[in-house]
Amino acid sequence: MPVFEQAFKNIDDVLRKEAGCTTELDYTEQTSWLLFLKYLDGLEQDRADEAALNGKRML
Numbered sequence: 001m002p003v004f005e006q007a008f009k010n011i012d013d014v015l016r017k018e019a020g021c022t023t024e025l026d027y028t029e030q031t032s033w034l035l036f037l038k039y040l041d042g043l044e045q046d047r048a049d050e051a052a053l054n055g056k057r058m059l
Contacts, residue, residue: 011034015027051057 008031011031012024012027015030016022
């Protein structure tokens with residue numbers, strides 16, 4: 001199974017158990033939000049790494 005499919009399966013499993021969602025439609029919004037936050041976290045880390053390599057400080 002490709003990595004992204006496993007990641008979605010893990011998210012689905014957690015939301016089904018913890019949030020009480022019964023179908024994929026119930027947690028589409030939550031899954032989208034989690035992926036968006038993960039993207040922002042990665043972007044922030046990339047920018048911090050780039051700043052460190054350039055000898056600058058992040059605010």
